[in-house]
Amino acid sequence: MSELDPTYYLYLSALLFSAGLFVVVSKRNVIFVLIGIELILNGANLLLATFSRINLNAQIFAIFSIVLTVCEVAIALAILLNVYRKYGTSNLDELQEISNE
Amino acid sequence: MIQIIQYFFLVLALIGIGVIVKTSNVVHAAYALALVLVSLAGIYVLLNAELLAIVQILLYAGGVVILLMFGVMMTNRGKTTKLISQSKNSFLALILSSAVFTGLVYLFSNMPEVASGLNQSKSQIQEIGISFLTEHIVAFELIAFVLLVALVGAAYLAKISSNE
Numbered sequence: 001m002s003e004l005d006p007t008y009y010l011y012l013s014a015l016l017f018s019a020g021l022f023v024v025v026s027k028r029n030v031i032f033v034l035i036g037i038e039l040i041l042n043g044a045n046l047l048l049a050t051f052s053r054i055n056l057n058a059q060i061f062a063i064f065s066i067v068l069t070v071c072e073v074a075i076a077l078a079i080l081l082n083v084y085r086k087y088g089t090s091n092l093d094e095l096q097e098i099s100n101e
Numbered sequence: 102m103i104q105i106i107q108y109f110f111l112v113l114a115l116i117g118i119g120v121i122v123k124t125s126n127v128v129h130a131a132y133a134l135a136l137v138l139v140s141l142a143g144i145y146v147l148l149n150a151e152l153l154a155i156v157q158i159l160l161y162a163g164g165v166v167i168l169l170m171f172g173v174m175m176t177n178r179g180k181t182t183k184l185i186s187q188s189k190n191s192f193l194a195l196i197l198s199s200a201v202f203t204g205l206v207y208l209f210s211n212m213p214e215v216a217s218g219l220n221q222s223k224s225q226i227q228e229i230g231i232s233f234l235t236e237h238i239v240a241f242e243l244i245a246f247v248l249l250v251a252l253v254g255a256a257y258l259a260k261i262s263s264n265e
Contacts, residue, residue, distance in 0.1 A: 006148075007209060007210070008107075008111065009144060009148070010209040011206055011209060012111060012114060012115075012144075013205075014201075014202055014205035014206050014209060015115075015118060015202060016114075016118065016137075017201065017202075017205065018198040018199065018201045018202035018205070019118045019121065019122050019198065021194070021197065021198045021201055022122055022194045022195060022197075022198035023121060023122060025190060025193070025194035025197060025198070026188050026189060026190055026191045026194035026195075027125075027186045027187075027188055028186055028187040028188065028189055029127055029186035029187070030176075031127050031131075031169060031172050031173055031176070031186075032127055032130060032186045034169065034172075035121060035127075035130050035131065035134050035169065036121075038134060038138075038161075038165060039118070039121065039134070039137070042137065042138065042141055042161075045141075045153075045157075046141060046144065049144075049145050049148050049150045049153055050148060052148070052150055052153075053148070053149070056225055056228055056229065056232070057232075059150050059152070059153055059225075059229060060229060060232065060233065060237055062150075062153055063152065063153060063156050064240060064244055066153075066156050066157065066160050066161065067156075067160065067244050067247075067248055068244070068247070069160075069161075069165065070160050070161075070164055070165060070248065070251075071247060071248055071251030071252075072251075073164075073165050073168050073169070074168060074251055074252055074255040075251055075254060075255050075258070077168055077169070077171070077172045077255070078254075078255040078256075078258035078259045079258060080172060080176065081172070081175055081176070081258075081259050082258060082259070084175070084176045090176040091186075091187065093187075093189070
């Protein structure tokens, strides 16, 4: 019945953060970049949840950050929808070329 | 027994992360993100953060993933059936992210006094509810207002352009 060492969760949150960073840097689709941002924020939330055993305020902070993430995704997808209607692509490199013209 | 469940959720999260990093299909990545989010909710339950797990399931697995799916549907009106994302600078990104990972693991493995404090645990859902309505009441009301404004703003942003 022994519990796992909680430091595994810290390592998992580090992995979530770096995998999200990899996705944000390497993938070229806007929705993929949003998925990477979700991974990064989930890494931060897992860290906060692990440390909420020491200080309960961490858990409250994590709940606030989840709500703010939902706002961010809703706004980002509305903006993406407008960009797609105007330029017909959701590829970051093509959008960069359009804005350079 | 509890250790087996913990390993189960850890492995589930690892599989989801692997799929997201490896695939170039956006829909597959969104499903894998749902897998990661649900397994993280299980981990939150095991960490005695039940309220956080419920919020995670409701808002992330129920809200964000559905929103991403709608985004995929609405930005894929061409003749193709799959939304494939190109990758660029994969090697540089790998170097960057593994450097960050190594640094974070080094940081986490070098704080023994914090890790020993992590072992005490009991469910504290009542204290969270009380402190939401006493200590953090301003932040609580503000976050509700921010959520309302963001959702109305998102609906407005998506609506205006359809009239053009």
